[in-house]
Amino acid sequence: MSLAPPAPHRAEIEHLVRRALYENLGQPMPRTVRAPNPLLVNVSARHCHLTPQAVETLFGKGRTLTPMKWLYQKDQYAAKESVTLIGPRSRVISNLRILGPCRDLNQIELAFTDAISLGFEIPVRNSGNIKDTPGCMLMGPAGFLELPVGVIRAAPHVHMHPDDAAFYRVKNGDYMKLRVGGACGVTFDRMFVRVSPDFKLEVHIDTDEANACGLSPVTPCELIK
Incomplete structure (x- = not known):
């Protein structure tokens, strides 16, 4: 069964209601209400992005990601699939969630405390800028994947x-x-x-x-x- 499309976020509905109320009352709208869209500040927990080839290596030939939960951005989702990250000195993080859809590079995003517990020194980078970053090993139910680079703290x-x-x-x-x-x-x-x-x-x-x-x-x- 496919995942149902996401419903409008509560913040979007509240933003429209506030705008309508100010307009009906004929009162000047605060800047936050004048804005075309509501501002959401969301917390991005540790996760990874994988290529289709990496997914097949870790989960088996022909395997693809399975959407579990839609995220706020269009067509983005948390997948049912997760992996184990193996860092320096064999320290691990289990159940590292994969976000879909697949991308054209492999990237792991950790918080600073995650990096400390694993023994990593990771740079703060914008997504996609993985040159000269640390690598790691990922383990899935069908195999291992050694990444030479790709571990960052997302800016x-x-x-x-x-x-x-x-x-x-x-x-x-x-x-x-x-x-x-x-x-x-x-x-x-x-x-x-x-x-x-x-x-x-x-x-x-x-x-x-x-x-x-x-x-x-x-x-x-x-x-x-």
């Missing part, structure tokens, strides 16, 4: 549609700031901007970064040019 970044980029007056490859409120409020100064017609407005930070600022679903967040 904080924001996905946005061109309409969002026009609203915030930024372009692909720029940097923004993310101001996080709450009791442990912080400001991330280097939020890499990625713009595509296929993207929805979403910030990705890792588990360490989210824990450091006490991020929760109700924490106020704001993007600043």
Whole structure:
């Protein structure tokens, strides 16, 4: 049975309702409501991206990824399949989730504390920039895969549609700031901007970064040019 298509996110529905209320009341809309889309700040836990060839090596010839849960970005999903990562000195992380669909390179994204527990020294990189990064071994039910490179700590970044980029007056490859409120409020100064017609407005930070600022679903967040 195929996975049902994702329903509209609660934040999208709430954004439309707030806009309609302000318009019906004839009141000026705050900047967050004037924005074309709601801002979501999501926590990206450790995971990996694999090529079709890597999936076959690890899970068997002809095997493909099976969607388990749709993610916020269009056509992106967490797969049912996971692997075991073997790092230096044979330290391991079990059940490392694979995100689909497959890509044209193999990339493992870990948080800083993950790297410490494995004995890695990993650089902060934008997705796809894996030159001169550490490698590792992945183990699946059908085999092993030795990766010479590909282990990174993903740089904080924001996905946005061109309409969002026009609203915030930024372009692909720029940097923004993310101001996080709450009791442990912080400001991330280097939020890499990625713009595509296929993207929805979403910030990705890792588990360490989210824990450091006490991020929760109700924490106020704001993007600043």
